[in-house]
Amino acid sequence: MKNSDRIVRSRVFYFTLFIFSVAVIGLLLVVLQDLVLPILMGILAAYISLPVINYLWRKGIPKSLAILILLGAFSIIIFVIGQKVVSVIPNEKENLELRIQLQYKLDQNFLSFLGKKDYASEGNIFDDLFGDELYQMFQGLSSYLAFNEIEVAEFQSYIDSSQVSSRILFFYNENLKHPILPILKNDDSKAYNNELLPSISDGKSDSKIALFLSAISTWIIMPFIFIFVLIDEGEIKSFFLNIVPNRYFEMAFTTFANVDKAIGNYLRGTLMQSSLVGLTIFLGLLLIGFKIQAAILIGIIAGISNAIPFLGPVIGLGTGILYAMIVEGIDPVLPFLPDNPIFGVLLVVLIAQFLDNAIFQPLVLGKAVNLHPLVVVIGVTGGSIIAGFWGVLLAIPTIVIFKVVISTVYRQAKAYYIIY
């Protein structure tokens, strides 16, 4: 009798504790949502670097020194690449110029595709067949590039202070010949009510610094998470295993180990594969004559997006072609490479994809977590709705982790006769 009382009491206790913990963790997740991403990325980085630390440790380097070496290496890589990338990220004025240039080039390419000299003249067979439909699609695309009233005023101020080169001015005037209305964004409509252009340059730099500081203050947690996850010698695992009841102890450990192995292989494999694809595209773009900064940036984008099955290569290709459209004076390093940069990008991405499928993927065995294409598409779209850019990037790893955890727990629970 006494025993059953104790069972009831402990059930009530554990249930209350569980509900309380879930409520507290849920509340913290909502309140501290800005910290979730830095913490996740810290854990991810530590997890991926674990084999490197173990390798250095086996070679006789103390663990703390190995972590410091790795942290230093990461910082240098991020600093060097960051500097290169930041130098190609346009400021407000360059951004406007880039859009003018892109719109002009798009126009030219669109017209030449339809075999027209200008919008009034007769075109080729494509123009006869789908001219109107294509024009509508093209207008939709161009409307993302078109200026709104504020931007027009802003650009006019640059022209008035003669900061704009004659080439850009020519593009701008050409574009004005067939104006396209901009897409109205939500913040634009608010901006219309605000005072127009309160000293553009000063205001922008202030907000950039503020943005930078707020990003630093949350992301500063990442290196700490990274260090403490790496320093940990099984204490975290021990803690979780200690709260598991005896009956599930062996099963819990095995599940933990299997999930750890599968996810570790997947993440490290994906990282390796993405790096190789990014590197291939970077080298390829260099060979077809892209500037080194642009090649690095496109290589990084293509590499990162390559982690998304099916959609990744398209994103990489799109970025490359977008750049190829506005770039001028491309000069391939090797004489037999194509002069047309768009064709060049297409070739580079195709070669990278071929190498990825033929060599990189078979080398990286851990990526054997198969997802149905439908799951990928729905997952990535859902991710973008939930968390924007990060959602797109982290959707597939999250789905893979869930899949591995659930299937492993199911298998182990069956093996230990816990479920039927």
Place this chain on the structure above:
Amino acid sequence: MEDLVKTKTLWKDFSKEILTSKSQTLVDILKKIPLLSELSRRELKIISKFAYERTFEVNEFVFETNQPGAAMFIIKEGEVKIVKQNENNEFIEIALLEAGDIFGELALLDSSPRSAGALVSKPTKTIAIFREDLNNLLKTHPEIGGKIMMHLAIITGKRLKATTNHVMQMEKEINNLKDLLNEKQ
């Protein structure tokens, strides 16, 4: 003043005990196990990092027959019965193990199902060491892992010899009985 000194030394001893006692006793316990007896204290300290302590109540199973084996258990204190179920679903005791004994050590080799169950007959504390951790140890500290594996092989070999002797003994007895039966007929 004297009281203060006393309190201080008391606290010092107390904190010292808390800081050192756990790994000390764990290393001491591990040192007494034949499987790990050849390891130095430094090596045992490394092993103690992945030695998990569990407390079991009377009539609780540490593991049951046919479950996949993942860990070897060392009895820190208490008593464990190795049992097998007969056709009538009754548990037959095969062996009775006490503090310092190990069981389930074949799980360190592979995950084949447990050949018998381990039932706790007195409140028991065990230390579990998992195959997965031992495999990692073989990669990070091959010399320690190698010693354990070597000893495991020796223990398994001794048991095989003992079983072979046992089988031979039984065969002999069966033959004797057969002879006796033939003589009587």
